Amino acid sequence: MSVRTRLAPSPTGDPHLGSAYAALFNRAFAHQNGGEFILRIEDTDQTRNRAESESAIFDVLRWLGLDWDEGPDIGGECGPYRQSERLAIYKEHMEQLLASGGAFRCFCTKERLDEMRRQQIQAGKTSKYDGKCLTVDPAEAEERAARGEPHVIRLRVPEEGECRFVDGVRGDVTIPWSQVDMQVLIKSDGFPTYHFASTVDDHLMGITHIFRGEEWINSFPKHQLIYQNFGWDMPKHYHLPLLRNPDQSKMSKRKNATSINYYRRCGFLRESLLNYLATMGWSMPEEREKFSMDEFYADFTPNRLSPRGPVFDIEKLSWLNGLYIRELSSEELKARVFDWAFGGERLDRLVSLVRERSERFDDLFPKVDYILGDRVDLTEQDFEHKKLELSDSKKVLEFVNRALGEVEQWNRDSLYESLNQLAGLMNVKFKDFLFPVFVAISGRSVTLPLFDSLELLERDIVTIRIRSAIEALGGISNKERKRLDKEWRTLVD
RNA sequence: GUCCCCUUCGUCUAGUGGCCCAGGACACUGGGUUUUCAUCCCAGCAACAGGGGUUCGACUCCCCUAGGGGACGCCA
Numbered sequence: 001m002s003v004r005t006r007l008a009p010s011p012t013g014d015p016h017l018g019s020a021y022a023a024l025f026n027r028a029f030a031h032q033n034g035g036e037f038i039l040r041i042e043d044t045d046q047t048r049n050r051a052e053s054e055s056a057i058f059d060v061l062r063w064l065g066l067d068w069d070e071g072p073d074i075g076g077e078c079g080p081y082r083q084s085e086r087l088a089i090y091k092e093h094m095e096q097l098l099a100s101g102g103a104f105r106c107f108c109t110k111e112r113l114d115e116m117r118r119q120q121i122q123a124g125k126t127s128k129y130d131g132k133c134l135t136v137d138p139a140e141a142e143e144r145a146a147r148g149e150p151h152v153i154r155l156r157v158p159e160e161g162e163c164r165f166v167d168g169v170r171g172d173v174t175i176p177w178s179q180v181d182m183q184v185l186i187k188s189d190g191f192p193t194y195h196f197a198s199t200v201d202d203h204l205m206g207i208t209h210i211f212r213g214e215e216w217i218n219s220f221p222k223h224q225l226i227y228q229n230f231g232w233d234m235p236k237h238y239h240l241p242l243l244r245n246p247d248q249s250k251m252s253k254r255k256n257a258t259s260i261n262y263y264r265r266c267g268f269l270r271e272s273l274l275n276y277l278a279t280m281g282w283s284m285p286e287e288r289e290k291f292s293m294d295e296f297y298a299d300f301t302p303n304r305l306s307p308r309g310p311v312f313d314i315e316k317l318s319w320l321n322g323l324y325i326r327e328l329s330s331e332e333l334k335a336r337v338f339d340w341a342f343g344g345e346r347l348d349r350l351v352s353l354v355r356e357r358s359e360r361f362d363d364l365f366p367k368v369d370y371i372l373g374d375r376v377d378l379t380e381q382d383f384e385h386k387k388l389e390l391s392d393s394k395k396v397l398e399f400v401n402r403a404l405g406e407v408e409q410w411n412r413d414s415l416y417e418s419l420n421q422l423a424g425l426m427n428v429k430f431k432d433f434l435f436p437v438f439v440a441i442s443g444r445s446v447t448l449p450l451f452d453s454l455e456l457l458e459r460d461i462v463t464i465r466i467r468s469a470i471e472a473l474g475g476i477s478n479k480e481r482k483r484l485d486k487e488w489r490t491l492v493d
Numbered sequence: 494g495u496c497c498c499c500u501u502c503g504u505c506u507a508g509u510g511g512c513c514c515a516g517g518a519c520a521c522u523g524g525g526u527u528u529u530c531a532u533c534c535c536a537g538c539a540a541c542a543g544g545g546g547u548u549c550g551a552c553u554c555c556c557c558u559a560g561g562g563g564a565c566g567c568c569a
Binding site: 008009010012042044045047048106110113117120121122123124125126127128152167170173174175176178179180181183184186187188189191193194195198213214215216217218219239241242244246248249250276279280281283286287289306307308309310311312313315316317318319320322326 | 494495496497498499500503504505506507516517518519520531532561562563564565566567568569
């Protein structure tokens with residue numbers, strides 16, 4: 001049997017570094033064993049899917065060179081590779097599971113569940129479904145379901161004993177069944193949850209090994225139960241450590257740049273990003289720190305995976321990146337810098353923006369400095385303004401970041417629309433409103449047109465620059481954040 | 494709170510019972526090369542969380558404590 005691995009991201013936002021991290025090990029393991037690496041899109045949450053996200057995932061994984069052997073865009077023998085297109089498959093399997101008693105219909109209301117959880121936590125117990133609907137007679141449940149009564153389908157979990165399993169990274173792990181929730185497998189909208197869909201798909205797609213984040217380790221018993229109910233062999237699991245922020249917490253948007261595209265737009269090379277990621281929680285036999293993907297694929301072994309969560313250190317990544325830059329031939333470096341700065345439509349866009357504002361060639365370049373390079377560090381003085389207090393500017397920036405987070409199509413016009421609307425809601429004259437944004441983005445108040453700049457800079461760089469500007473203005477305390485949250489809600493409702 | 498996982502320099506890590514009064518790398522500090530800067534070279538700083546066992550011998554094995562992280566959703 002051939003080794004098959006997969007990456008199963010959900011298209012709910014900017015492709016995360018953690019996805020690249022998992023992809024790296026999955027792909028390496030499959031390919032060094034002559035197997036296949038599969039990309040599957042986990043789009044079972046109808047409320048969170050974002051249209052642009054799927055293509056962003058394709059784009060960024062291809063940029064990294066982590067391409068796949070089967071996937072939604074290229075097909076394969078186990079398609080379709082988008083879960084929203086596999087609903088009939090899940091339905092059929094669920095009928096089987098229901099018939100065997102491995103799952104049951106649950107008609108409990110959200111209110112009852114909320115109250116139940118509240119009480120459990122208060123009583124110091126693990127919060128989980130209490131099994132009320134387990135007592136509903138299956139025939140009656142079928143009847144109620146047939147009449148269209150809203151309900152979900154849950155996994156039946158043993159009440160006693162423990163689930164033992166082997167994690168390829170940590171060894172034996174034991175979790176008492178009493179801690180495992182009767183997970184919802186089919187939601188009331190008829191869509192499966194991750195737990196059900198991905199287990200069924202992993203089996204049907206012949207997945208043999210799974211490298212995934214440690215955050216899944218507690219879900220393992222549920223998945224195991226599903227495999228057992230169907231009588232399927234289970235893939236071997238390796239739970240990778242979670243990438244961390246400098247304060248050791250799970251790497252998050254709030255404290256770090258987590259989007260792959262951010263690193264790409266900052267001008268990191270794919271070679272160094274991948275190389276660096278491969279040294280997180282894994283090491284080369286001779287402790288070599290700089291190595292190519294070919295070398296990695298040759299030497300990778302799960303034995304050298306460590307369970308300890310590594311802090312993602314952008315300083316060390318930068319050092320590595322410098323090594324790679326110096327190693328490139330002049331020709332190659334030239335081509336890659338050019339592509340990074342001016343690839344696609346970027347050169348045309350920049351030229352058209354700059355020509356109207358220039359009289360000599362030598363004032364062309366200073367105008368685009370903040371687009372092609374990082375902007376200068378900011379201080380409070382940079383935000384002195386005759387109409388806006390520093391605290392006003394800070395609030396504007398915070399709200400701008402929130403508004404921008406909701407913009408789906410990252411282009412000049414929708415960005416304009418979003419911020420223009422926000423200025424109206426905040427009752428600040430647009431020109432004044434824009435001032436702190438100009439400064440945050442470019443480091444000065446007079447620049448190329450703002451919305452073109454935002455578009456060219458792309459989402460991740462913009463978000464980070466605004467955040468760092470907020471820091472320059474003293475940052476936001478927890479108390480302040482609470483107040484702003486409230487104000488934001490009244491604003492957008 | 495409950496359960497699970499983790500614990501070597503600030504950070505990434507080597508180390509699978511004696512080779513370790515713990516090695517490498519980033520960062521930092523000092524020095525050298527260089528018209529400046531960077532690169533490069535050399536040197537320095539700096540860690541086995543604590544306590545019990547097991548053993549002739551523990552960074553390595555076991556237990557406890559402490560600390561950190563994760564999970565506890567009709568999100569993945």
